[in-house]
Amino acid sequence: MKTLPKSLYFTGAAGISLLLVGDLYNSIGFLVCAVGGILLLCAFVWAVLLFCRHTSPKIRRIARIVKILTFTAIFAFLVSFVWIEGLILTHDEGTESPTAQTVILLGAGLDGERPSRTLIARMQTALDYLQQNPQAVVIVSGGQGAGETITEAAAMHRWLTARGVDDSRIYREEQATDTRENLRYSKEIIERENLPQPVAVVSNSFHLYRAQMLAAQAGFAQVQTLSAPVPHVPLQWLTASVYLREYCSILLMFARNIL
Numbered sequence: 001m002k003t004l005p006k007s008l009y010f011t012g013a014a015g016i017s018l019l020l021v022g023d024l025y026n027s028i029g030f031l032v033c034a035v036g037g038i039l040l041l042c043a044f045v046w047a048v049l050l051f052c053r054h055t056s057p058k059i060r061r062i063a064r065i066v067k068i069l070t071f072t073a074i075f076a077f078l079v080s081f082v083w084i085e086g087l088i089l090t091h092d093e094g095t096e097s098p099t100a101q102t103v104i105l106l107g108a109g110l111d112g113e114r115p116s117r118t119l120i121a122r123m124q125t126a127l128d129y130l131q132q133n134p135q136a137v138v139i140v141s142g143g144q145g146a147g148e149t150i151t152e153a154a155a156m157h158r159w160l161t162a163r164g165v166d167d168s169r170i171y172r173e174e175q176a177t178d179t180r181e182n183l184r185y186s187k188e189i190i191e192r193e194n195l196p197q198p199v200a201v202v203s204n205s206f207h208l209y210r211a212q213m214l215a216a217q218a219g220f221a222q223v224q225t226l227s228a229p230v231p232h233v234p235l236q237w238l239t240a241s242v243y244l245r246e247y248c249s250i251l252l253m254f255a256r257n258i259l
Contacts, residue, residue, distance in 0.1 A: 015040030094227030100200035107142020107152030
């Protein structure tokens with residue numbers, strides 16, 4: 001083997017380019033990063049296999065060791081992916097016949113002041129529950145992120161009151177920057193205002209397993225969940241992206257718990 005094929009360089013360059021232009025905090029951007037990572041991995045595996053046929057025995061030996069390690073890592077990834085996605089899918093329908101009188105509505109992205117499709121799905125699920133349970137109250141939880149001109153809690157409060165939910169039934173939590181903080185700060189409101197428990201956490205179906213785990217870590221003794229659908233978009237890229245991103249988030253959650 002004298003030189004590596006140009007197509008290998010092209011594959012690797014395409015993977016790096018997609019990783020650089022992708023955005024881990026944006027749904028379609030995360031999917032772009034994932035495709036870039038796959039292309040880069042393909043280029044790496046391709047190069048390793050080519051080096052396994054190198055004329056130098058030493059290089060062949062090193063390449064074979066790298067090949068074993070690489071394929072072992074890929075196998076471990078596939079096993080963990082199937083396992084974690086299984087956990088996500090077995091928790092995505094929410095609690096059957098929930099009875100909670102306190103609802104925690106988890107925030108999602110805004111475009112300026114405009115709620116994302118993901119957030120609208122969550123708010124609609126919470127609204128349906130509040131209309132069916134007129135004694136229930138809701139904590140709208142979410143701070144102000146990049147590209148947002150108001151807090152997510154303020155946007156959710158505005159959306160719910162515009163649809164008939166009385167202001168006295170809504171509590172705003174405007175500091176949280178992630179799900180862990182959503183639940184921790186919401187628990188502080190529940191304790192301060194002496195709101196009834198158990199609680200029902202509202203989020204999209206793919207997010208419920210992690211939300212339930214983090215709620216337990218935040219100290220909630222019993223947690224119910226209300227499942228909002230994943231918004232439908234052309235080509236279903238959003239569904240693929242959010243489930244893949246949730247896999248990564250759960251891996252990080254497990255790693256954080258271990259460390």
